[in-house]
Amino acid sequence: ENTIFSGVGKREDEIEYALKNNILAINVESFSELKTTLKVAQKLNKIANISIRVNPEVNPKTHPYIATALKKSKFGVSFKDALLMYKLAKKEKYLNPIGIHFHIGSQIFEKKPFLEALDKTLEFIKVLKKENIILDFIDIGGGWGVKYSPNDPLFPLEDFAKKVINKLKNFEYKLKLFVEPGRYLIANTAIMLTKILYIKKNEDKTFYICDAGMNDFPRPSLYQAYHHIEPLYQNKEDIEIVDIVGPICESGDFLAKDREIKKCQEGDLLVCFSAGAYTMSMANNYNSRPRAKEILVKKDKHIVIRKRETLEDLICREILGD
Known part of the structure; x- marks a missing residue:
């Protein structure tokens, strides 16, 4: 009502x-x-x-x-x-x-x-x-x-x-x-964590290739939107300019471009801020990628409020013909 x-x-x-x-x-x-x-x-x-x-x-x-x-x-x-x-x-x-x-x-x-x-x-x-x-x-x-x-x-x-x-x-x-x-x-009640899988350099660019992509965090690719991103543990003072990208087979799969960030190494976690609105609600299974889990944190306690999807979840509604 x-x-x-x-x-x-x-x-x-x-x-x-x-x-x-x-x-x-x-x-x-x-x-x-x-x-x-x-x-x-x-x-x-x-x-x-x-x-x-x-x-x-x-x-x-x-x-x-x-x-x-x-x-x-x-x-x-x-x-x-x-x-x-x-x-x-x-x-x-x-x-x-x-x-x-x-x-x-x-x-x-x-x-x-x-x-x-x-x-x-x-x-x-x-x-x-x-x-x-x-x-x-x-x-x-x-x-x-x-x-x-x-x-x-x-x-x-x-x-x-x-x-x-x-x-x-x-x-x-x-x-x-x-x-x-x-x-x-x-919007500012949530963050997304992503791991740097690989650091790739060529003559023009340094890429932080992460395990989260445009299917998990669509706004940068969809709207060219800015989200603040920092290393979870800031152990280094050196700054470098990088493209923070995902694993999906599209050039539009990025979280940030030409971003100044404290120098990281493979395996480091990045914090993508302002993920409370239009992140999980817009997330999808493009490239056969299961969606991430969601964790609710309240003071010193936390609880999983959405389980991580599996590959089985992606095909469970499919019906094979005769």
Whole structure:
């Protein structure tokens, strides 16, 4: 009952499952999805609470893969289309429009784009009120920048929160506020350990070839993202510039390129920081590589919370034909 179901491509069976489990709202992202939600609600003879994801067309100035509120984005709908969708939902017996949502992107370090999106959305809610459509909540998404690099700034969360609360307090009517701070909360709660298998040198480069690759730690290859990496035991003071790479047969399989790091030797362990978000959740079995184990550490205790996969795990669902 506190769950909002988001995603640009929801299947009918997923919508049905959500409605049967009485979630708070289905976050609709297109006219077609609105019609599908209505169809499923009619089939179940059940009212579907909905919110609509609007696209406030704010440029968050982040990596293009994680900018989600531009006109060319697949996410959300324009305010113009949203108005038509709310009006349609208002007329339908099995649809109950109760909220509105936006999410402008990820890894954004300035509060200005968020506040601009909020202002635009609050103005639109006033338009809805004139149509006698009164909402219960506004979901302003997440995307607050996380400190991956020592040079990254801190997102001004306290000041941002004060401004958001002030805007909602002074709004025409009371709205519940939802936020999505997933990465911000957990990105820096975890590390990944990897062992240097080989150190390889040629005329131009030094490579630390590790036992973790792009399947274990996808963000550097996928987004050219920076993750701070250090030796677990820093016994040497000498610095060298290296490429830290994995064992997968792709040139895009790297954890860091041209990185200054304290000199290591084969067998040393490296610590890859900020692995709490979008590491295990994005890990995969590419190149027939079993996924790593996960260990939860609390004070002086630890427990394995996910077992290391085996080769048998990779083939256990395969079915041989006759």
